[in-house]
Structures are given as C-alpha cells and as structure tokens.
Amino acid sequence: xxxxxxxxxxxxxxxxxxxxxxxxxxxxxxxxxxxxxxxxxxxxxxxxxxxxxxxxxxxxxxxxxxxxxxxxxxxxxxxxxxxxxxxxxxxxxxxxxxxxxxxxxxxxxxxxxxxxxxxxxxxxxxxxxxxxxxxxxxxxxxxxxxxxxxxxxxxxxxxxxxxxxxxxxxxxxxxxxxxxxxxxxxxxxxxxxxxxxxxxxxxxxxxxxxxxxxx
Amino acid sequence: xxxxxxxxxxxxxxxxxxxxxxxxxxxxxxxxxxxxxxxxxxxxxxxxxxxxxxxxxxxxxxxxxxxxxxxxxxxxxxxxxxxxxxxxxxxxxxxxxxxxxxxxxxxxxxxxxxxxxxxxxxxxxxxxxxxxxxxxxxxxxxxxxxxxxxxxxxxxxxxxxxxxxxxxxxxxxxxxxxxxxxxxxxxxxxxxxxxxxxxxxxxxxxxxxxxxxxxxxxxxxxxxxxxxxx
Numbered sequence: 001x002x003x004x005x006x007x008x009x010x011x012x013x014x015x016x017x018x019x020x021x022x023x024x025x026x027x028x029x030x031x032x033x034x035x036x037x038x039x040x041x042x043x044x045x046x047x048x049x050x051x052x053x054x055x056x057x058x059x060x061x062x063x064x065x066x067x068x069x070x071x072x073x074x075x076x077x078x079x080x081x082x083x084x085x086x087x088x089x090x091x092x093x094x095x096x097x098x099x100x101x102x103x104x105x106x107x108x109x110x111x112x113x114x115x116x117x118x119x120x121x122x123x124x125x126x127x128x129x130x131x132x133x134x135x136x137x138x139x140x141x142x143x144x145x146x147x148x149x150x151x152x153x154x155x156x157x158x159x160x161x162x163x164x165x166x167x168x169x170x171x172x173x174x175x176x177x178x179x180x181x182x183x184x185x186x187x188x189x190x191x192x193x194x195x196x197x198x199x200x201x202x203x204x205x206x207x208x209x210x211x212x213x214x215x
Numbered sequence: 216x217x218x219x220x221x222x223x224x225x226x227x228x229x230x231x232x233x234x235x236x237x238x239x240x241x242x243x244x245x246x247x248x249x250x251x252x253x254x255x256x257x258x259x260x261x262x263x264x265x266x267x268x269x270x271x272x273x274x275x276x277x278x279x280x281x282x283x284x285x286x287x288x289x290x291x292x293x294x295x296x297x298x299x300x301x302x303x304x305x306x307x308x309x310x311x312x313x314x315x316x317x318x319x320x321x322x323x324x325x326x327x328x329x330x331x332x333x334x335x336x337x338x339x340x341x342x343x344x345x346x347x348x349x350x351x352x353x354x355x356x357x358x359x360x361x362x363x364x365x366x367x368x369x370x371x372x373x374x375x376x377x378x379x380x381x382x383x384x385x386x387x388x389x390x391x392x393x394x395x396x397x398x399x400x401x402x403x404x405x406x407x408x409x410x411x412x413x414x415x416x417x418x419x420x421x422x423x424x425x426x427x428x429x430x431x432x433x434x435x436x437x438x439x440x441x442x443x444x445x
Contacts, residue, residue, distance in 0.1 A: 049369075050345060050364040050367075050369035050370055050372075050373065051344070051345055051373060052345055052346075053345065053346060053357070053360065054345070054360055054363075054364060054369070107359075107360065107363070108356075108359075127366075127367045129363065129367070131363070133363065133364075133367050133369060134369070136364075136367075136368070136369040136371075136372055137372075138372060139372050139374075187372050187373070189374055190340075190344050190373050190374040190375060191344075
C-alpha cells in the first residue's frame with residue numbers, strides 16, 4: 001500500500017469519531033451511504049474530477065435514524081492539506097426527507113437547488129469556494145476521498161459558507177447518525193500535445209488535379 | 216487536493232466578489248502609469264503631452280498586435296466570463312480588455328507574452344480534454360467550471376501545458392483584466408468608462424466638496440466620465 005493510501009485510511013478512521021456523539025452522549029448510529037456511480041475503494045469516474053466535467057457526484061443514503069431532521073455532507077481527502085484534511089465539498093441544511101444528492105449540484109449560489117434538496121446550502125471548501133471541486137491529486141499518487149453523511153436531530157438552518165471546522169462545531173451534539181463512502185482517485189494523464197492545430201489531417205493526401213510543373 | 220496547495224483560500228469568480236474587491240481597482244485608476252505600465256521606452260505620459268485620452272484611445276488599432284487570432288478568441292471568451300456582461304452592466308469584453316492586454320504584451324507586459332501563449336493554448340487544450348469542446352464552444356456555465364479548475368490549480372496536473380500552475384495563469388489574466396476594465400481609459404481599456412460605471416466610480420476630481428461627498432455616499436453624484444489626463 002502506498003504511503004498516501006495509508007495516510008488516507010488512518011485519517012479517515014480518525015474522522016469517523018468526530019463529531020463525537022449526539023445530545024445524549026451516545027455514539028451516532030451507522031447507516032448506508034451509496035452512489036450509483038462510485039463505490040468505496042474504486043476509482044471515481046472522471047466526470048467528478050477536473051479531468052472531466054467536475055460535477056458533484058450523486059450520493060444516496062438509506063436507513064437514516066428515526067428523528068433525522070436535517071443532513072450534512074462533507075467530502076474530504078485525509079491524505080492532503082496542512083493540516084489534513086483537504087476539503088473538497090461541504091453541503092448542509094439538506095432536508096431530513098431527502099434520500100440523496102443528485103449529480104451536478106449547482107456551483108452558482110444564485111441557482112436554486114434541485115427540488116429534493118431545496119434549502120440546502122454549500123460551505124467553503126479548502127480553496128475557500130462554496131462549491132464542489134473534485135479530486136486532483138499530484139500525478140502518480142492515489143488518494144482516498146471520504147464522503148461523510150451526518151444525520152442531525154434538529155433543523156439547524158445554518159448560513160452558507162461555513163468551513164469544515166465551523167460546520168462540525170455547529171452540528172456537534174446533534175449528530176444521531178453517520179455513514180460514509182470512500183472511493184479513490186488517481187489522475188488520468190492527458191495524451192501528448194497535438195502537433196497540428198488546424199483540424200484532422202487527411203489519411204491520404206489527395207492527388208493534385210494538375211501538375212504544377214507541366215505548364 | 217489540488218496540485219497547487221498554495222492557491223487555497225481564493226475567491227470565487229463572481230460579479231459580487233469583484234465588486235467587493237473593486238475598491239482596489241478604483242484606487243488603481245489613480246496610479247496607472249506605474250501599475251499598468253506604458254510601452255517600453257515610452258516614458259510616463261504627462262497631461263500636456265496628449266490632447267485627450269479619448270482621442271488617443273480611439274486612434275489605437277483594433278487588430279491584434281501581439282496575440283494570434285486563435286489566442287485572441289480564447290482570451291476574449293475568458294475575460295467575458297471573468298467580468299461578464301450581465302444585469303449589472305457591460306463587462307470586461309465591452310471594456311476592451313482584450314485590446315488592452317494585446318497591446319501591453321508588446322510593451323509593459325512583454326515578459327508575460329510566453330505565459331499568455333502557453334496558457335491560452337493550454338486552457339483550450341484542457342477544455343477539449345475535460346469538457347470535450349474548445350473553450351469558446353462551451354456554455355457559459357461550463358466555461359465558468361473550467362475557469363474554477365484553473366483558479367484552484369485543478370487543471371495543472373492534467374498536463375495541458377501551463378507554464379507553472381493553472382492558478383498562476385488564471386491570476387495573471389484576472390489581474391490584467393481588472394487593470395484593463397478599471398484603469399484610466401488613457402491606457403486603452405475601460406472603454407466608454409464601463410468599468411468605472413460598474414463600480415460607480417465618479418471619475419477623478421481635483422477637489423471634492425462636502426456636498427460632493429454627501430451625494431457620492433448617497434449614489435447621487437454624477438460621474439465626470441473623463442480621463443485623469445483630459
């Protein structure tokens with residue numbers, strides 16, 4: 001296992017214990033988090049990375065704890081950041097009735113959220129941008145991307161633009177359930193730069209219609 | 216994580232963010248000679264050396280002088296998203312930002328010529344690789360997404376050919392676009408004062424009375440619409 005992979009797993013296991021517990025001091029209940037396009041331990045499709053369209057990926061969840069009123073999601077890379085993790089995405093105020101996040105959540109804050117997650121807002125990632133930005137690890141390194149879903153026992157209705165620390169502080173004591181997904185990503189090298197900039201070259205050059213030397 | 220960790224905490228490309236930061240650009244309008252630069256060897260322009268800034272601007276060639284047609288096309292699409300023409304008013308394209316940058320690449324910005332050549336082609340190549348279309352052919356939403364990838368450094372590791380990080384290229388173009396849009400029109404940008412109108416800068420004045428100040432704060436002060444050198 002590569003060092004970055006090991007660091008990612010260690011970091012992820014640390015993150016699983018924070019925030020610590022619900023209001024009664026009990027450990028959050030686990031629940032299932034899936035994606036129609038991603039699986040733990042498998043490569044994230046390039047459309048969810050800068051190598052592709054950099055859309056936010058679809059995520060679904062099942063068997064939320066009874067009494068879930070709101071949901072928050074963080075996507076983070078525990079193998080990067082100083083200190084780790086490097087945060088790629090924060091979204092919260094998701095209605096407790098939601099069953100997941102659709103692909104391509106708007107990055108423009110003036111654009112309305114899809115109907116199923118109306119009211120959700122996005123926090124600031126580690127670039128300071130309130131949107132999803134996908135994995136772009138240094139060339140040749142494989143990183144783990146930890147999607148954590150928190151089930152909350154109350155409607156906090158937090159303001160947009162919180163960073164990870166602010167969100168975790170705000171939800172501390174309200175987390176009654178937690179689930180996660182941890183796919184991986186390694187950059188896909190671009191093909192060599194093309195030499196010809198003027199369009200596709202013909203496979204066979206056409207024969208000249210006249211001989212320019214036969215005048 | 217992106218390749219360029221140093222590019223964290225950067226701002227979103229938006230008109231709102233731009234307006235929040237526009238005080239700097241307004242201040243820059245008073246200090247153009249040192250900041251925006253003149254053509255090498257031209258020296259500082261003094262007020263009595265020119266007739267009017269507007270006339271000087273009008274005399275400039277509309278044809279690209281230092282950029283190729285392909286580079287001009289890509290840069291034009293890029294500046295149009297950095298400061299878009301929207302409900303707030305005309306943007307960088309309408310302010311003549313491309314013409315300003317093109318001219319200055321033959322003068323004060325000549326050291327950036329290679330970065331523009333490589334960066335604009337890399338932007339186009341990255342766009343074709345990631346979004347399967349040339350940058351100029353993308354929707355505005357996809358163009359914005361590509362520019363966010365540049366801004367965050369996410370485009371760097373794709374191998375598109377940026378000199379250094381894509382974030383450095385993005386920041387360079389954004390800075391020059393702001394100079395072009397909000398600088399004094401004598402330097403070839405801020406056409407028809409669209410930049411100053413955008414940030415409601417009322418123009419350079421030799422004196423500001425208490426009444427002027429009051430009307431400025433209430434948004435009632437009529438802009439002078441003239442260069443500091445007119």
